[in-house]
Amino acid sequence: MQFTDLKSQYAALKTSIDARIQRVLDHGQYIMGPEVAEMEAALARLTGAKHCIAVASGTEALLIALMALDIRPGDEVITTPFTFAATAEMIVLAGARPVFVDIEPDTCNLDARLIEAAITPRTRAIMPVSLYGQVADMAEINAVAAAHGLAVIEDAAQSFGASYQGGRSCNLSTFGATSFFPSKPLGCYGDGGALFTSDDQLAQACREIRVHGQSGRYHHTRLGVGGRMDTLQCAVVLGKLERFDWEIERRLALGARYAQLIDARGLPLQRLAVRPDRDCVWAQYTVLIDDRARAQQALQAAGIPTAVHYPKPLHHQPAYAVGQDPAACPHSVRAAQRVLSLPMSADLSEADQDRVVAALAAALATASSPA
Incomplete structure (x- = not known):
């Protein structure tokens, strides 16, 4: 069993993806070819945002957004410590200081109630993560x-x-930044990402920043980066968009089915809460388990792949721990000790899902038995 089944996805979309890749090979515009603008227009329509700017990765998207907002040394950006390092990494690379606010213990997302107390005169932005x-x-x-x-x-x-709340992720704030890393809900076959905004000036700034700050060829109006998304990767995303609506429906259904199977067995774990005014596309189907190490070992022995997203909060990471209180953000610390991600992708079969939950039940029984 695969943790993320990209092979079945490709088999279903092979004709379209291959044709789109071949089209790029035929026209030879590997950088900023027509597929880039085509993908940007399609994704802007999907989210409802006025502008989509394709960039080299989700990480690059965060950096370009911070640069477009003119975040500078001495500034502060409020974010969560329970996330992949790229979130805080880009804040630091922009010269600012990440200010960590704890998560909600039932969703693992940033606790909005704690933000006000973290704001100082140096605060310039808030960067929540739409986790899992x-x-x-x-x-x-x-x-x-x-x-x-x-x-x-x-x-x-x-x-x-x-x-x-009737809107779409990436069109809910000043900026939305996403990733097309292969395992994401919408992935390419390498690195890629996009920024979304409905602010014309910020969109123009992002377009200039991604091409080394150029407003025209060899006319550099601002500091920039080499942040373009390859035409070939945009072609892959366009091919995958053909069944993306189905994939989202499938992820929602599989997430609901995981919950039903887990609850029916009365498994001793914590499922993540999904608020009634939103859904979850389950980039990872993650649960919280007390004796994770033993459960994960038992699952591995049963042939069930798992992952931990994420094993250590950022305020405990050496690169970001300086000046941070290690006792802060206790919900983030506790979640890092307990989270376990199970196989999830749109092509996960119900039979394999049944097998995962059965193995999970056995693993939890093993984990709860005396050593």
Whole structure:
């Protein structure tokens, strides 16, 4: 069994993906070819955002957003410590300081109620992460941001396609930033990402920043990066868009089925809560388990692949721990000790899902027995 079944996805889309790749090989415009603008237009329509700017990765998307907002040394950006390192990494690379706020213990998303107390005169932006595929409390976060004149960047690397209060992830704040890493809900076959905004000036800034700050050939109006998304990768995304709506429906159904199977067995674990005003596209189907190491070992012995997203919060990571209180953000610390991600992709069969849950039940029984 594969943790993320990309082979079955490719088999289903092979004709379209191969044809789109061949088209790029035929026209030879490997950098900023027509597929880039085509993908940007398609994704802007999907999210409802006015602008989509394709970039080299989800990580690059975060950096370009911070640069477009003119985040500078001495500034602060509020974010969560329970996320992949790229979130804080880009804040630091922009010269700013990440200010970590704890998560909600039932969703593992940033706790919007704690943001106000973390704001200082140096705060310039808030960067919530829509973890595991569920959008954070964006209405509450946007309200706090508006009251203090702050920008909001949704790190939506795991939530592309998710819905929230009638809107879509990536079109809920100043910026939405997503990733097309192969295992994401919408992935390419390498690195890729996109920024979304409905602000014309910020969109123009992002387009210039991604090509070394150029507003025209060899005319550099601002500091930039080499942040373009390859035409070939855009072609892959366009091919995958043909059944993306089905894949989102399938992820929602599989997530609900995991919950039903787990609850029917009364398994001693914590499922993540999904708020009633949103859904979760389950980039990872993650549960919280007390004796994770023993359960994971038993699952591995049963041939069930698992992963941990993420084993150590960022304020405990050497690169970001300087000046941080290790006792802070206790919910993030506790989640890092307990989270376990199970196989999930749109092509996961119900038979394999049954096998995962049966093995999980056996693993938890093993984990709870005396050593």
